Amino acid sequence: MYLSLETMELEENKDLLSLTQFPPAELDLSLSFTSTSSFTTSSNSTSSTFTTPRSSLSLSLPSFSSNSSTLSPHPHSSHSPQWHSLSSSPFPLQLQHLYLIRPLGSGHLSKVFLCRLKTSPSPSPLFALKVIDLNTLPSETSHSHVLAEARALASLDHPFLPTLYARIEASHYSCFLIDYCPGGDLHSLLRRRPHSRLPLAAARFYSAEILLALEYLHSLGFVYRDLKPENVLIQSDGHVMLSDFDLSFIAPVSPKVHRRRLNRQNQQQKKEKRSNFENEELEFVAEPDTAFSKDCVGTHEYLSPEMVTGAGHGNAVDWWAFGVFLYELLYGRTPFKGPTKEATLKNILNKELRFPSLGGGDDDDMANARDLIRRLVERDPRRRLGATRGAAEIKRHPFFKGVQWPLIRCVTPPVVPIVPEAEKGDGTHTVKETFKWGSWNNMTCGGRKGLIKNKKKKKGFLSKIGLNNMGLFCGLLRLKSRNGRKKEKK
Structure with missing residues (x-):
């Protein structure tokens, strides 16, 4: 069964509430949440300010446009199913539009949950929801850490860094909707x-x-x-x-471009290019x-x-x-x-x-x-x-x-998570940390050189085939299967 904050009651969900630390809605948690994410409206919007017993904390994300009414996915993940599902979600995105499936973990400032959008048909893309209760932050330093997290997440657009899909604010809670990584840490x-x-x-x-x-x-x-x-x-x-x-x-x-002299080996590699600077190469540095x-x-x-x-x-x-x-x-x-x-x-x-x-x-x-x-x-x-x-x-x-x-x-990673069918769908079942253990030394990149040169003989039938021949191998298997079926009919 999915757990929805829209219908959650304290008596029936004590375990989850102890993990989320969400008070019941009738106390002080309003379900009229606002979202300042890549989904923005043409109306004037301002950053929400949370008032806590210690101080007020403004979590403004300056990189988000306040006058755009269209979805603005990040370039490197623009074709991801997460952005596609968000494009059909209600606006403004509210916490009640999410199914909280199960806890993923917790840190010293936040708790993370696996979730998906209610409006997306099953199987639907999964997200991680990072929840911070601003009233439980121990000090002003912790408040600055939350600001640092918000500022960084709003700026990132890289395949090895999380994408911030939405920021949901409610009362003294701040929630970040980001990528879910099924392989653990x-x-x-x-x-x-x-x-x-x-x-x-x-x-x-x-x-x-x-x-x-x-x-x-x-x-x-x-x-x-x-x-x-x-x-x-x-x-x-x-x-x-x-x-x-x-x-x-x-x-x-302050980004800089440096000229770097090449060593003898690199000079020989560059010699065929006949460059005016064949003894040098340009190096971009932004540090x-x-x-x-x-x-x-x-x-x-x-x-x-x-x-x-x-x-x-x-x-x-x-x-x-x-x-x-x-x-x-x-x-x-x-x-x-x-x-x-x-x-x-x-x-x-x-x-x-x-x-x-x-x-x-x-x-x-x-x-x-x-x-x-x-x-x-x-x-x-x-x-x-x-x-x-x-x-x-x-x-x-x-x-x-x-x-x-x-x-x-x-490059083929050394370990690839095996995601159960339940997790690929609605994610209601507990995920076991299982992996496909590949060859640690067989990191080829589409038939090109990978990260290392293999010095030992590769073991295993598939490793002998190579990535360049994998398509041919699969074609031969299909042909063999087709011929087998023809013989059976005869």
Whole structure:
């Protein structure tokens, strides 16, 4: 049975109410909600202001147009079924137009629910609804975190970042309708792996996509400050989505184009082009290198030294966290973790970076991974890789050699969620975290080079066929089946 806030009663839904913390409608929750999303009217609209016992909080989203009467989907997801279903939904979108199916999780400021639109026929697209009760926020700092989340979500348009489909406001509640990722988070995936770590090829895949997400955030001026596997979600196609932006802050960005001299190997590759600048190439950099904050926020195992000391930090904290993130993917734990939080913070400031032996010998790929981590986990933020030229110089590191950045969405992910039929439909059944485990080392991109060069012989019949021959193989199967049916008739 679906749970609708339109008909919810306190006595019959105590369990869900305890999760949502929604009071009964007759107390103080009005169902006359307003929505300020990409659905806007030609009438003059103003941002709602919530009055709480502590302060008033205005959650205005300046990137939304107030004089447009048409649906404005984001370019990268304009053909998604979510936008199509929203185009036929009532306006203004209200909370009573949604079915709350089940809880997905909770954080220190919000709770997230799986939902769908009532007006969409089954099977209908699913959404995640992030609900924040502004009256329960512990401090003014928490209010600023909600503002940061609203500002970031309203600005994003990237395949590895969530799309904000609608913002619903009611009384002291603020709700964000965003993408649902059926694969759960990367932390859960790690816990299912032996020793909680990934093969190098898979670590390269996930870190490459997160690098692109961080590059996009920094190009908009956002310093993320909360990178960890728990905040990396797995979409239905196996690609990642970075979530939770309440700890981010924004700073000015001055995009620049640099000329970079090529090394000898790159010069040989460019020689055939006969360019006037065959010894150089242009490099675009958009990094908030003037960002500055003294807030100490984030997960303690991922905090950078400048955060721990309180000396002030900028964009380089994200590249420190990126190094810690890659270390955890490869080694199953963070590099400076101690028995207590205090011990961990002391280790961040003083402990030498060490790499445990994984067995099975060493190779160039793992050596490159360690070198990249060393250069990212550099205690001096001025010398840290990425601090000046951001993701552009990180992409050039040998660890990412062979990655075709513009085609990375074509790469077959190492793990793809298996969504039950019930979840594809109305989602009333509990979803089991099941995955299609692919070949960790077979990351091809439409027959082109993928993220790595395979050095070992591929195992399995399908892996021998290759993506280029998959269509031919399926055609042969159909022909064989057709001939078999003809023989049976005879």
